[in-house]
Amino acid sequence: MTRRTRRPALAVAAAVALVVTACAGQGDDDATDDTDANATETADGGDEAGSDEPVTIEWWHNSNNPPGRDVYEQAAEDFMTANPNVTIEISAQAHEDMVTRLEAAMQAGDMPDIFMERGGGELLAKVDAGLIKDITDDAAETIGKLGGSVAGWQVDDRTYALPFSLGVVGFWYNTDLFQQAGISEPPETLDDWVASVGAIKDAGIEPVSVGAGDAWPAAHYWYYAALRQCAQDVLTEALASLDFSDECFVRAGETVQTIVEAEPFNAGFLTTVAQEGPTSASGLLATGKVAMEMQGHWEPGVMQGLTEDGTGLGEQTAWFPFPSVPDAEGDPAAVLGGGDAWAASADAPDAAVDFIEYLLSDEVQQTFAENSMGLPVNPAATQFVADPAMAELLEVRDSAPYAQLYLDTYLGQSIGGALNEAVVDMFAGQASPQDIVDALQEAVAAEQ
Amino acid sequence: MTDAITGSAGGASEAPPADPGSTDVARPQVRRSRRRDNWRKRAEIVFFVTPALALFVLFVIVPVLTAVQMSVYRWKGFGPLEDFVGLGNYTSVLTDDDFHEALAHTMTIVVGSIILQLPLGLAVALLLNRRMRGQGLLRMIVFVPFVLSEVIAGVIWFQLLQPRYGVLDTLMGSVGLPVPEQGWLGDSDFALWTVLIVLTWKYLGLPILLFLAGMQSIPDELYESAQLDGASWWQAQRNITFPLLGPTMRTWAFLSMIGSLQQFDMVWVLTHGGPAGATSTIVTFLINEGTERYNFGIAGAASVILFVIALTMAIAYQRLFLRRDTREAGR
Numbered sequence: 036m037t038r039r040t041r042r043p044a045l046a047v048a049a050a051v052a053l054v055v056t057a058c059a060g061q062g063d064d065d066a067t068d069d070t071d072a073n074a075t076e077t078a079d080g081g082d083e084a085g086s087d088e089p090v091t092i093e094w095w096h097n098s099n100n101p102p103g104r105d106v107y108e109q110a111a112e113d114f115m116t117a118n119p120n121v122t123i124e125i126s127a128q129a130h131e132d133m134v135t136r137l138e139a140a141m142q143a144g145d146m147p148d149i150f151m152e153r154g155g156g157e158l159l160a161k162v163d164a165g166l167i168k169d170i171t172d173d174a175a176e177t178i179g180k181l182g183g184s185v186a187g188w189q190v191d192d193r194t195y196a197l198p199f200s201l202g203v204v205g206f207w208y209n210t211d212l213f214q215q216a217g218i219s220e221p222p223e224t225l226d227d228w229v230a231s232v233g234a235i236k237d238a239g240i241e242p243v244s245v246g247a248g249d250a251w252p253a254a255h256y257w258y259y260a261a262l263r264q265c266a267q268d269v270l271t272e273a274l275a276s277l278d279f280s281d282e283c284f285v286r287a288g289e290t291v292q293t294i295v296e297a298e299p300f301n302a303g304f305l306t307t308v309a310q311e312g313p314t315s316a317s318g319l320l321a322t323g324k325v326a327m328e329m330q331g332h333w334e335p336g337v338m339q340g341l342t343e344d345g346t347g348l349g350e351q352t353a354w355f356p357f358p359s360v361p362d363a364e365g366d367p368a369a370v371l372g373g374g375d376a377w378a379a380s381a382d383a384p385d386a387a388v389d390f391i392e393y394l395l396s397d398e399v400q401q402t403f404a405e406n407s408m409g410l411p412v413n414p415a416a417t418q419f420v421a422d423p424a425m426a427e428l429l430e431v432r433d434s435a436p437y438a439q440l441y442l443d444t445y446l447g448q449s450i451g452g453a454l455n456e457a458v459v460d461m462f463a464g465q466a467s468p469q470d471i472v473d474a475l476q477e478a479v480a481a482e483q
Numbered sequence: 484m485t486d487a488i489t490g491s492a493g494g495a496s497e498a499p500p501a502d503p504g505s506t507d508v509a510r511p512q513v514r515r516s517r518r519r520d521n522w523r524k525r526a527e528i529v530f531f532v533t534p535a536l537a538l539f540v541l542f543v544i545v546p547v548l549t550a551v552q553m554s555v556y557r558w559k560g561f562g563p564l565e566d567f568v569g570l571g572n573y574t575s576v577l578t579d580d581d582f583h584e585a586l587a588h589t590m591t592i593v594v595g596s597i598i599l600q601l602p603l604g605l606a607v608a609l610l611l612n613r614r615m616r617g618q619g620l621l622r623m624i625v626f627v628p629f630v631l632s633e634v635i636a637g638v639i640w641f642q643l644l645q646p647r648y649g650v651l652d653t654l655m656g657s658v659g660l661p662v663p664e665q666g667w668l669g670d671s672d673f674a675l676w677t678v679l680i681v682l683t684w685k686y687l688g689l690p691i692l693l694f695l696a697g698m699q700s701i702p703d704e705l706y707e708s709a710q711l712d713g714a715s716w717w718q719a720q721r722n723i724t725f726p727l728l729g730p731t732m733r734t735w736a737f738l739s740m741i742g743s744l745q746q747f748d749m750v751w752v753l754t755h756g757g758p759a760g761a762t763s764t765i766v767t768f769l770i771n772e773g774t775e776r777y778n779f780g781i782a783g784a785a786s787v788i789l790f791v792i793a794l795t796m797a798i799a800y801q802r803l804f805l806r807r808d809t810r811e812a813g814r
Contacts, residue, residue: 141561160777164562248755303646303666305758306674314645324648449559452776456760463671463759481575 090386091122093147095137097130102406110399114390121386141166148383149391152196152376154187155440156447167195168379173388177395184412187440188376196378197395200409202332203372203432204255204441205356207424209348212240212326221355225293228358232299235326243299244325246309246316247462250455251443253304255329255371257458257471258442260290262369263360267437270365274445277479279472283364288461288468290360295462301325305463310337321347329357331372332410332428354424356431370435373444374412453478547790554783572784582785584760585768586792588675592682592764593743597736599683604690604735605728609720611691612698622695629688637752640681644668644753668754671761678753678762685749686742690735697731698724733804740800744793765789 094111098104104127111123126147128136133151140146141161152158152167161167171178171194178185178194188196208221213231216238222228235242247253261270265283273279301307301319309330310317320328321338328334338347359367377391393399400416403409410429411417417433420426432438443451457474460466466474554573557566576582611622628636643650646666655662663670667677701724709719747766750756756763756771763771765785773782 138560160559161561164559166561248757302664303669305665305669306754307669314642314648448775448777452771459757460759465671465759 087120089120089122090384091124092149092384092387092390093124093126094149094390095126095128095133095147096151097128097133098408099127099129103408106399106402106406106408110394110402111390114393118386118389121390123390146380148387149377149379152188152378153373153444154196154198154376155373155445156451157444158188158195158378159190160447162190162195166381168381168383168388169193169195170197170379170388170391173385174392177392180414181395181412182414183437184374187373187445188378196376197391198374198376198412199395199400199403201372201374201412201432201438202410203356203370203428203435203438204259204329204331205354205370205428205431206327206329207320207334207338207348208327208353208355209320209323209325210351210353212238212323212351216240216326221353222358225290225358225360229293229297229299232297236299241301241319241325242327244301244307244316244319244328245304245462246307247300247304247459248306249309250452250459251441252309252316252330253462254443254455254458255441256294257287257291257454257461258371258439259329259357260287260294260360261365261442262371262439263287263357263363263365263367264290266364267366267369270439274442277446277450277482279475279479284472284475285468286363288471290363291458291461292468295464300462305459310341313341315341317341323348332425335422335424352424354428366436368431368435370432370438371441372432372438373441375409449482450475450478550783550786552783553779554787556780558779560777560779568780572780573788576781576784576788581760581763582765582768585756585763585765588762589744589746589764591675592679592746593740595679596682596686596739596743599679600687600690600739601732601736603683603687604694605725607687608691608694608698609724611695622691625691626688628685629692631685633685633748634752636681636685637749640684641668641753644677665758668762669758671758674754674758674761678750681753682743682746682749686739689738690732693731693735694728697728701727737797737800737805740796741793744789744796765792 096107098107107127108125111125115121115123137146137150141164144166146166152161158167171192174194174197177197181197184198184201185194188194188198206221212235213219213221216231216235218231218234222231232242245252245256261284264286265273265281269281269283273281273284301316301324304316307319308315312318313322316328317330317334317337318341319325320334321341330337335347335352338352339345341347356368356370377394379387379391395413397413397415400411400413401419404411404416404419405421407420407422407425410420410425410432417429420429439445443455445451446454454471454475457466457471460474461468461471552564555567555569556564557568557572558564607625611618611625615621644652644667646652646662646664646669649666652662652666663673667673705723705727706719709723714722745766746764747770750762750764750767751770754762756767766789769782769785769789772778772785
């Protein structure tokens with residue numbers, strides 16, 4: 036469970052730095068005042084929350100540092116002011132701790148009322164076990180407002196959680212090193228990309244870092260290749276039926292093979308971890324040892340945590356989407372991504388759902404965006420994202436024909452894990468494109 | 484823990500309180516007092532053993548039984564155990580290529596550790612057994628890695644072994660020695676051997692310490708008489724030290740074997756079982772299946788299989804090598 040799980044926590048770390056550098060000393064008070072004023076208008080209106088019976092809601096989140104922690108404390112405060120019968124008990128924990136405790140809580144069936152949920156097959160297992168509240172009807176209005184973003188948290192057209200941050204995966208790169216290698220425009224096609232890898236190598240720089248030791252960062256290449264090689268309906272159908280016999284999945288492996296054969300990766304990438312320490316894939320990018328890395332929206336925040344001055348790559352940070360693949364059937368603008376959502380436990384009071392809706396309201400999401408706590412999902416808040424690289428990423432996300440949830444999250448740990456391991460085998464030169472599809476199909480068979 | 488407490492309780496009960504007046508008292512009274520003593524003895528045993536036994540049951544027996552129970556269900560970690568699959572999980576573990584690889588790696592570590600550490604440990608112990616200056620300091624230095632937490636040692640080695648930027652690669656590069664392109668841990672051909680060498684570094688202190696202690700218990704007269712008979716130093720070691728160290732070596736090898744079978748921490752810190760499964764062990768396999776992939780039934784089955792393997796090897800070893808030692812010790 037070390038995969039991807041630190042992301043939100045690190046996004047918060049990012050936020051710390053951004054707030055310190057960008058918004059230092061100004062606007063903080065105003066922002067809180069705004070929330071106060073708006074909160075009293077919109078924070079009530081819940082059916083049960085409006086009644087007098089005292090309700091206590093236990094809320095676990097991972098924003099355990101300012102400003103995230105303060106933003107959430109304020110949100111809870113505002114909601115309680117508007118609904119005097121509701122008491123919200125916040126437990127802000129370091130992300131890894133929260134995930135571990137949450138797992139134990141779920142196994143024991145003694146869960147907090149509101150918690151974070153990543154969707155996909157992981158959600159499905161919990162829904163099957165009857166652990167999560169169906170909020171389709173109670174939160175209908177907010178679900179309508181968030182639109183297609185909610186899809187990753189729906190099972191059989193019922194909604195089980197509301198996403199509050201959605202990011203996409205792409206290449207983060209060091210503009211200085213790109214310049215040194217004589218690359219002025221980020222690559223748009225796979226051929227361009229391979230050519231730029233060659234140019235960077237010629238300049239004596241390691242082109243790309245990848246944390247294949249953690250498997251998922253390597254597996255992202257295959258997911259993206261599948262997005263490019265498979266038409267949307269083929270991919271959707273395969274993921275629904277768990278039948279990956281379409282030729283496009285073998286071609287996805289071939290695309291990855293093309294990438295691996297260009298030898299773009301850092302020395303020792305097979306044991307490089309994703310984001311812990313200066314020798315991790317993110318650390319290598321943050322310290323200028325490699326020119327680029329394919330990662331999610333949390334990357335700037337991760338990098339800030341890995342440099343001594345806390346600025347990461349600073350102004351040299353830039354982003355470009357995964358290149359298009361020539362003659363492929365998939366949409367070149369489709370994106371791979373994922374995010375975090377608020378879910379309520381099956382026996383949570385209705386006021387918990389009201390509070391989740393409040394967390395997705397325009398004003399809370401706006402504060403969320405202003406504090407760089409993530410990439411807001413509420414369309415009314417997206418314009419408030421301050422960071423230019425993030426804003427660009429958001430533009431790509433919002434103009435994409437569709438966003439595919441990380442395949443391992445979508446498929447659940449068991450099948451997703453098998454897929455990731457098979458992709459790493461390919462990175463190690465020990466698996467063919469067909470082997471990956473076979474491993475995937477075997478894991479599916481073992482599940483049935 | 485239980486052993487210790489049972490032992491002490493037994494020890495206490497072996498010395499019944501002397502009854503000075505017993506010779507003058509009539510027989511029924513003796514019997515009654517003896518019966519009372521028996522009861523007291525039992526009460527004492529129960530009193531002293533219960534807390535330890537309760538903890539043992541709670542934290543050892545119950546989890547073991549839970550693992551066995553889990554191993555016959557398909558379970559994703561949530562909700563009740565319902566999907567009974569019988570021995571299905573065992574079949575899938577035993578036919579899984581990844582498990583075969585993990586088993587092979589584990590056995591390599593078991594055998595490799597003994598093959599590397601036995602001669603090295605003996606050699607260093609022989610060296611340190613000689614009178615020399617700074618002997619105490621040297622002994623301590625040799626023993627330090629063993630005391631170090633395995634995770635800390637792992638993190639240190641992980642950094643030392645970093646490809647390109649690590650100390651080892653930098654040193655080797657500066658004297659013109661070739662290093663593997665992917666680093667020592669990133670290359671499937673070297674990774675397991677690198678882990679084995681780090682494990683040897685980490686655990687070599689134990690055989691040295693045990694062998695030194697064993698050597699010191701060998702009476703000096705034996706060496707003196709060997710010297711009188713004209714035996715060389717090497718002959719004395721071969722015919723006196725090594726045979727008399729036999730029981731110590733066999734006990735150490737047993738400990739080493741059990742430790743290697745359970746090898747997890749170092750591998751997990753250094754490689755996570757990678758690259759591409761090249762350093763997986765049975766325990767990394769079951770952790771991967773359990774907490775990473777949520778196949779708790781498979782993980783349960785793998786842990787039961789590991790238990791059986793460890794038990795079989797322990798009993799076999801006991802029968803083949805340790806029997807004589809324990810019999811002698813019992814005399």
